[in-house]
Amino acid sequence: xxxxxxIQRSRSRTGAFFSVLFSNPLALSGSVxxxxxxxxxxxxxxxxxxxxxxxxxxxxxEAPSMQHWLGTDSLGRDCLSRLIYGSRISLLVGFVAVGxxxxxxxxxGALAGFYGRWVDxxxxxFVDIMLxxxxxxxxxxxxxxxxxxxxxxxxxxxxxxxxxxxRLVRAEFLSLRKRDFVxxxxxxxxxxxxxxxxxILPNAVAxxxxxxxxxxxxxxxxxxxxxxxxxxxxxxxxxxxxxxxxGKDNLEIAWxxxxxxxxxxxxxxxxxxxxxxxxxxxxxxxxK
Amino acid sequence: xxxxxxxxxxxxxxxxxxIGITLIxxxxxxxxxxxxxxxxxxxxxxxxxxxxxxxxxxxxxxKPLYVQYAKWFKGLVQLDLGRSFSPxxxxxxxxxxxxxxxxxxxxxxxxxxIIVVSVPxxxxxxxxxxxxxxxxTTVLVFLAYAAPAFWVALLLMLFFxxxxxxxxxxxxxxxxxxxxxxxxxxxxxxxxxxxxxVFVSAIGGLAGFSRYTRSSMLEVLRxxxxxxxxxxGLPERTVIYRHALRNALLPLITILGLSVPxxxxxxxxFESIFAIPxxxxxxxxxxxxxxxxxxxxNLVIVSVLTLLGNLLADVGYAAxxxxxxxxxxxxx
Numbered sequence: 001x002x003x004x005x006x007i008q009r010s011r012s013r014t015g016a017f018f019s020v021l022f023s024n025p026l027a028l029s030g031s032v033x034x035x036x037x038x039x040x041x042x043x044x045x046x047x048x049x050x051x052x053x054x055x056x057x058x059x060x061x062e063a064p065s066m067q068h069w070l071g072t073d074s075l076g077r078d079c080l081s082r083l084i085y086g087s088r089i090s091l092l093v094g095f096v097a098v099g100x101x102x103x104x105x106x107x108x109g110a111l112a113g114f115y116g117r118w119v120d121x122x123x124x125x126f127v128d129i130m131l132x133x134x135x136x137x138x139x140x141x142x143x144x145x146x147x148x149x150x151x152x153x154x155x156x157x158x159x160x161x162x163x164x165x166x167r168l169v170r171a172e173f174l175s176l177r178k179r180d181f182v183x184x185x186x187x188x189x190x191x192x193x194x195x196x197x198x199x200i201l202p203n204a205v206a207x208x209x210x211x212x213x214x215x216x217x218x219x220x221x222x223x224x225x226x227x228x229x230x231x232x233x234x235x236x237x238x239x240x241x242x243x244x245x246x247g248k249d250n251l252e253i254a255w256x257x258x259x260x261x262x263x264x265x266x267x268x269x270x271x272x273x274x275x276x277x278x279x280x281x282x283x284x285x286x287x288k
Numbered sequence: 289x290x291x292x293x294x295x296x297x298x299x300x301x302x303x304x305x306x307i308g309i310t311l312i313x314x315x316x317x318x319x320x321x322x323x324x325x326x327x328x329x330x331x332x333x334x335x336x337x338x339x340x341x342x343x344x345x346x347x348x349x350x351k352p353l354y355v356q357y358a359k360w361f362k363g364l365v366q367l368d369l370g371r372s373f374s375p376x377x378x379x380x381x382x383x384x385x386x387x388x389x390x391x392x393x394x395x396x397x398x399x400x401x402i403i404v405v406s407v408p409x410x411x412x413x414x415x416x417x418x419x420x421x422x423x424x425t426t427v428l429v430f431l432a433y434a435a436p437a438f439w440v441a442l443l444l445m446l447f448f449x450x451x452x453x454x455x456x457x458x459x460x461x462x463x464x465x466x467x468x469x470x471x472x473x474x475x476x477x478x479x480x481x482x483x484x485x486v487f488v489s490a491i492g493g494l495a496g497f498s499r500y501t502r503s504s505m506l507e508v509l510r511x512x513x514x515x516x517x518x519x520x521g522l523p524e525r526t527v528i529y530r531h532a533l534r535n536a537l538l539p540l541i542t543i544l545g546l547s548v549p550x551x552x553x554x555x556x557x558f559e560s561i562f563a564i565p566x567x568x569x570x571x572x573x574x575x576x577x578x579x580x581x582x583x584x585x586n587l588v589i590v591s592v593l594t595l596l597g598n599l600l601a602d603v604g605y606a607a608x609x610x611x612x613x614x615x616x617x618x619x620x
Contacts, residue, residue, distance in 0.1 A: 129308040131546075132598070133591040134553030137571060141317050141583050144575040217434065224436050225557055229572065241436075248442055248561065252450055259446075262439030269434035 020282040027278020033271025041088045050078035052085040052238050061254045071256040073246055079256065082238035083264055089239040090268055093154050093223040094216040100158025101219075102212045105165025106204075110196055112166070113173025120170070127163045135160040136225070143231050150233050157222050165211055172204035206283040213276035217269035224265050240265050291606065298602055302595050309591045310364070314357050314584060347373060347580075360584065369585040374577055380585035384567060388589065390460060391555050391566035394482065398490035398551065403544075406494050407537070410501025415528060417506065425498060432495035437554060441488040441561045448484065456481050458563035485562045489554045493547055500543050504536040538609050545601025549594045 022028045040047065049069075056076030064071040070079040112123035139156050146152040176182060177200065185199045226232030227241025228248075235242050240261040247258030344350045348359065363370055369380035413422040449457035456462070461477050469477060508514065509532055517527045555568030563569075567586060574582035 125305075125308065129305050129312065132305055132549065133309055133313075133587065133594055134549040136553040136556055137587055137590055138313060138316070140556065140571060140575045141313060141587060144578050144583065145317065221436055225438060228436075228438050229557065229560060231575065244436075244439060244442065251442065251446060255446055258439070258442045262436060262442065265439065266431070266435045269436075270430060273430065273434055 017282055021278050024278050024281060026274045027282070030271050030274025030276075030278055033267060034275055037087055037091065037268055037271065040084050041091045044084050044088060048078075048081035048084045050081040052077060052081040053236055054078070061250065063254075064256055070260050071254065073243075073254075073257055074250060079243075079260060082243060083240070083260060086238045086240045086243060086261065086264065087268070089150065089233055089237070090220045090223070090265070093150065093157070094220045094272070096154040097157040097161065097219040097223070098212050098215045100155060101161040101215060102165050102208060103162075104159065105162035106169050106201075106208065108162065109166035109169025110173055110201065113170035114177060114192070114196055114200070116174075123166065123170070127166055130160070130163050136222070139222070139226065140229075140231065143226070148231050148234055150237070150239075153223055153226060153232050157219050161215060161219065161222075164215070165208060168207050168211055169204050172207065173200055176200050176203055210276055210280045210283060213272055213279055217272040217276070220265065220269055220272070294606065295603060298599060302599055306591060306595055310361065310584075310588065311357070313587045314360065315353065317580065317583065318353055318356070364588065369588065370581040372574075372582050373579045374582075380581045383570060383582060384585055384589055387565060387567050387570050390564060391552075391559070391568060392593075394485055394489060394558075394564070394566070395551050395555065397482065397486045398493065399544075401486060401490045402493040402497050405490075406498035407501050407533075407540075410498040411505055411528065411533060411536075413498070414502045414505035414509065422502075425502075429495045429499050432491050435491070437488055437491055438557045438561055440491060441484065441558055444484050444488065445561075455483055457484070460564055485558050485564060488558050488561075489551060492554070493551060496547065497540070497543070500540055501536065504539055505532060508532045508536045538605065541601050541605045541608070545598045548597035549590075552590050552593060 021031070054077060056072070058076065059068070059072050060074055060076040062068055062072045062076075068078050068080065070083060072078060073082070108123050108126075112120040139160055142156050143152065146156075182195060182199055185195050190199070223232055224239070224241035224244070227239045228244050230242075230245060232241055233239035243261040244258060247254070247261065250257050341350070348356060351359075360370065367381070369384075371377050371379055372383060409425055413425045416422055445457040448455045460481050461474070462481075466474070466477065514527060514532055517531045518524075522531075555566060556571055557568070558564070559566045559568035560572055567589065570582065571586045574586065
């Protein structure tokens, strides 16, 4: 009986969340974009008209046509197919890099906020240092010594992007650790670990989700910039960034190589940003 | 006097942060697998383990990491960034110095562009909240946030450079006949070459800064002294530009300081696209060559510039905001 009531309540809560989220046209369009991207990445082999790696020397640098909707590149590969496969890279990079950043940021922020004092000072100074220099320079310096591979890129982007989450989680912990419910848990014998994970952290989940969603866009932009510079995802694996490198090399003769991959990045990042903003409004109790 | 003490404290914190930056970048870089030697070694079939060892010793890479760092840091204190690993073995500082002016020039110009364009934009959007103008700028801001800057650069090159032929797409001045130009023609030539790079490096800042100006203005406009100013019968222009804007600009100074790293970071990308011989391009080529000293030198210069930007912002903030100055005096 009681369980049924809880389920009922949580369902209506979820319902309320989605109705707020989808009543905002921007958030709705963001969600649609993200869902389409997921579908494209998962169904890439099914929906791609051609093999993205298939070289066709008889049809190089062809402008968009009925056969090749988005044209072909300098090896005669179909751009639309490469674009669809490229969405896999963006999706993977976005999620893994942000996952790493969120995990690191949450742990460090929780440590700083929960223990305070010198732990806090140490972590926050570290955050200041990391915020103080252009992360792309650090990323490049590290990547210079690693094999340029998608996994290295994701780890490095993740490890240079955790500062925002850390600040956010710390602030949440600072404001919550002295509250009555934490005291109550402590009196009833909860360990530090239990207090951190089951009492305080759940309160910080909403802002973490919002910042992670907004972070996905940033990670995708960084990956595309690195791949564009030739130190990210390596050809022949298609990524939107390295497709644009080819666009740059053929700028004067094949405009379509430069236009479409960038448009794909723009729409993807826009989708995540809109969804993130929408989530912020939907998850913020003050806005209801 | 208190202002001096406060500035001194900030300076100390800056120095500590700077040392932290060099420590982190040095160790991260040296702990990463792969080293400068492997590039030369991998392409040289005659490279024996002994030769490799000798090369390592020549570059000082055989010593423990903390010894290498201490040596590097000692050089730094004497303003010596060491010598490049590349075959020319030039001094790192010389390599950077010849490339620094153009990068600083472009970044300063785009900073000016950002302030001149986005402050009025943000003010107007805030004053006419929810108007068509406000909505259009909001959409533009979202697009600018989501668009990769290097792609926008490609599109602009495609349109203004190739399609219309109005602007040159690479370099900082014309290669043919540049010597025969008079001063005015030279300035115009530079200007034509710098239009696109400056604009591209400003895009992100334009979006962010107009957004911050808008929300900062909205906050100030809600406050009592604005109502008072209006009640006094002051013209709306005076209320907005004299009373509201001056207060709204305060937090923006800090944000401007914080945006320096992003702006300089962008140099790597647009200098590579527009073939501008600046620090960003040097960074990129030293990444490709795994040139430790040049990489470290670049990081040092860039973080010094960034920290200076932050310090200027902090000092500027305290200088214009009497609340901070008096607050300082009360606490000291």
